[in-house]
Amino acid sequence: MSRSIHPALIAMTVLVYIFLIGPLVIIFGASVSDTTFLAFPPQGLTLHWFENIWEISAFRRTIVTSLQVALVGTFIALLIGIPAAYALNRHRIHLPGWLSTLFVLPILVPEIVIGFSLLRSVNVELGVPVFASLLIGHTLLVLPYVIRVISAALASFDFSIEEAAVSLGSHPVKTFFTIVLPNVRSGVIAAFILAFITSINDVSVSLFLTGPGISTLPIQILAHVEQFFDPTVASVSVLLMMLTIIVMIIVERTLGLTVVAK
């Protein structure tokens, strides 16, 4: 802090931040423009394009689908991810080393390859319905984040507390829910939020797992942009940014944002 930084570096940083935030301001401006095309600076002010989102049934439908898939997918990922993270911490010596590598595969393998492979094997070959395939894809997609975040929380948990409870006669399952889980609560919240945001924003996995009447919001945005160049998508984008802001406020209130930045 005391060391001086070269002014050129500071100027560069300012430019990088203008580059980071500027386009988001432009989306905001375009969303309230009273024109039938995307314009910035906005010409006139209107909230018509926000109303328009609800008038287009495809947007209404995909917003609901996206929320359903993100909530249920994240819930399933927590359901299978928490025990896995617990096992990786508590029973590491009894488990093979490749197991933790297995759980990062959904990040390592390109998402678009996972989406295409799920379409081929699960949707077409096994005949699993589109919505269920979409759920499977999103559960897989967020599972590594869930396991990683909860493992990190468990790594700083003192398991001797759990042992004390068990040796005093508490049932291991009851101990888990009354002792272990409450102690890693912030990890579970962080995992939930990270997974939810990842799922809501996903394109590459959902891309192949859409069918008649079933699609997610990001895929619908891509489809809409291809046909219309009106500000509706800008207003949808503003709604998504508001969702991000709400999430960041929740995180700040519960955990502090620096936790997530890591």
Add this chain to the structure above:
Amino acid sequence: MKRLAGWMLSSPATLAVSLFLIIPVAATISVTFTAPGGLLAPYAEFFDSAFQRTVLWRTFEVAAITTVVSLVLGLMTAYVVSRCPPWMKSVLIILAVFPLLTGVVVRSFAWLIILGRNGVMNNTLEWLGLIERPIALLYTQTSVVIALIYIFIPLMILVLIGVLENIPDDLLQASASLGASPTRTFVQVVLPLATPGLIVGAVLVFTASFTSYATPHLLGGTRQMMMGTFLHQRAMVTFDWVSASTVAAIMVVVIMTTVLVMTRIAKRLNPMAA
């Protein structure tokens, strides 16, 4: 008993990854080896086509440029941010987290507004008198690269802030007190210590841009096809699933090789471990 408990607890997640990732992806890849026309025929076809070679080469080029520019800009920014007073650092970190949590589609879409025919960029250039009528900025390699840098720079900044904060301050003070200029300290102390982290950041950005779909789709269209958009076109437009599987297999090989080789190198280059 304990061994069993570990397996039991991790089995649902293990089963999910095996059934829905390993088996389907293995099936996709195995299709390319059992296709009619003999072993490796789909690969021969891929590399025989000048168009498909161009797609692969363009993907490499776009991902490499994106990585290098994000690395340079990200390092400079992260360096300044990590030297800021705490309150300012928090604000700057939040400003980098926000775009990161905003979806790729939204952030790519912003560049449609900026680079479109009647977009912000064309209007500005016309207003400045630099051009007389709108020029085509969209659907060029440059538009894809700019948007990808925009998408991945927050990730790079956050990774590199973490890397720089891990460097003990004592080392920098020691270097300064021994008479090294800030530049020399940066080059001879900070940079070698940061190299493994820089490699991690570079691998993240390279693999993510190599496999990206939404950004090249919106800003490159069919004219600037990359591996991701090409895979989608083969699978969903021309319904040539063998060809799509071949593209998928090549992507998997490129990504796995990059990650394995680079993490090895990063481990080797870690001066703290030596």
